[in-house]
Amino acid sequence: MIYTQCNLSLISGIFCPPDAIKGDIGACGWVILILSALFTAITFPLTIWFCVKIINEYERAVVFRLGRITSGKPKGPGIIFILPCTDTFLKVDLRVISFAIPPQEILTKDSVTTTVDGVVYYKIYNAIKSVANVNNVHVATAQLSQTTLRNILGTQTLSSILSNREEIAHNIQSILDNATHDWGVNVERVEMRDVRLPVQMQRAMAAEAEAVREARAKIVSAEGEMNASRALKEASMVMCESPAALQLRYLQTLATIATENNSTIIFPIPIDMLQGLQKK
Template identity: 70%
Template sequence: MAPSPVIQAIIDLSAGACGGIACVLCGQPFDTAKVKMQTFPGMYRSFVHCFVSISKQVGLRGLYHGTAPALMANIAENAILFMSYGFCQDVVRFVIGLNRGTELSDIQKACSGSVASIFSSLALCPTELVKCRLQAMHEMEASGKIAGGQKSTVWSVVRHVLKTNGPLGFYQGLSTTIVREIPGYFCFFGGYELSRSAFAHTMGRNKEDIGVVPLMLSGGFGGALLWLVVYPIDCVKSRIQVLSLTGKQEGFIKTFLGIVRNEGVRPLYSGLTPTMIRTFPANGALFLAYELSRKAMMKPFELVQEYERAVIFRLGRIIDRKPKGPGMFFVLPCVDTFTKVDLRSKTFEIPPQEILTKDSVTVSVDGVVYFRVNDPILSVANVRNADEATRLLAQTTLRNTLGTKNLSEVLSDREEIAHSMQFALDEATHPWGIKVERVEIKDVKLPVQLQRAMAAEAEATREARAKVIAAEGEMNASRALKEASLVIAESPSAMQLRYLQTLNTISAERNSTIIFPLPIDLLQHFVTRK
């Protein structure tokens, strides 16, 4: 997790400073030879001749002249450069409409580094001026451009600049430095990122995991591109900063044209050999130190989300009985370790379990369990894997609970069984810091033969019930008819009214045949007369 922008800026600043120190320690002898050959191209025939001459004149210690201001220069430059580099990446994302944290392309990162170099130039120029003057002091005295016997220390140069030019004297060559840095660092970061991408693609790895040697080679490649592009500008800058020791020096354009007019183009590339030799160890060490120190400083800062908590162990012991989070927290490298715990509710399915009920019927039952971590410390300290332990315990609890129930209870009392399981699981998982919120029985599957038997039993029960209902209906109908006949017998005219009602009903139905019932009493008269 990325820390806050302020802490990220501090990390980038510190990592850039570490990279600057590594760059100076690895490349200072080569840089000394470069400055001497740029300032006095006619004094040295080659890079080797320059090295030998320095060793003879002032010893090997002369190769490290200006190390103190070089350290100050590189620490200040790289600290501000890499801090601004992260900030400028956010600016590039904003300009092109990308979300914060979105990975930029290699070219977009190169543009970010180019813009960041403007800020680093403000810190680089004063220290570069002091460094270059210290490195070329011997040659300035030998050529008679300054009086001999002057002290060649950092403070003597600083006092001389303040005395002759004031504070603004430290910014002689600033415009040249900015002109050099903008295209130079576009190539620098572009070459570095492109090279890392090429190594990552070839090795089939992430760019962050390509290893030390490819990382240093990528840094060296970026540095080589930088110097190939800006070396003539750097040569003019060194001339301005060193020769300003003798008095007011002309600006970039006039100095550049004067070199070309009086000495030709070749002096603009004087000292390129030690620079190219220097760039691989120096810039490789720069990026190696930057990346390693940045990773080391990023590790102590961890971030947990609103739904997470972190349990911190210091030398194997939990340092606090209250977990950390939400938000950012600090861990001591090589001393503290931590475990993140998710507090959100989780679910898992209980796989179908073959269970023998109390009345010796085999059924297959599955379910769902809802649970969450209630105490992060207990869930880490008391059980190795709380989720897996809860899952296994749910299976055995389902078996134990249903084993005490009859088949009819299993089929009809699912809610009660679920509550019983929830209570049992919650009680068993409490020492693990787990809270079981809910248990649901999903499905109860019976054997096929039992399903057929139960279906036949249910069908027989329904048929018997239907026959009973039909018999009861017949009996009730018979009783009603009996009661109706008794009523009609008591009143003969009631029968006639019934006849008329029946005729009315038949005629309303539009039947073609109508039967008229004839009372038997009318026939009795004719039978008697015969």
């Protein structure tokens, strides 16, 4: 009898602290709670395996007693004690969770159809809110991420999506973080992984880029020819002032050809000799 009373006082002190239950559970609830504590005390060596639970370091347990959350904060990590007949608990993982947003077909502001997917990283910072305020916090966060991605990218043009991906991802992360705050979720990072365009749009953009490159190449070639013609004009003026410079240029050209390819070199007849023969 003394052993039973000691066990009963111990168990009532562990499982029924003054601030353990918020709200009134009613007379029937107290009767069920007392009977459960008595049953646990009488069968203490056996029920200890049902009362003791181990919570990992990265987990928290939200304990429900007769349908009510037992305290204002979750329990764990370590060993927790529950009543086998009246208490139930849910484990909540506090680690960072990542999921891929399925490819979303989006019509941009400039009427271009594109497919965008991404990755969201989030974690639960309040286990009680994640259990009590939403049915399935992971499914709700995933669905909200899909709709937010579609809504944000629908107001952007294709060029802004391709050039401002980091800024758009930061805006999506801010919207998701504000929306999931009441769920006990903190969205830490959002990344746009891939932006896929239709094949026809890819061909049109490739043709446009090729045309721009060709136009730039023609402009560069024209500028080079203009600069070369100016240089040749200045060189011709110098050679006109000194006829021997033309002969030196001949010799320099022949030396250049000889270093590249082995060939027979024919020296041109100087123009001065031809002028002398013509006079005779």
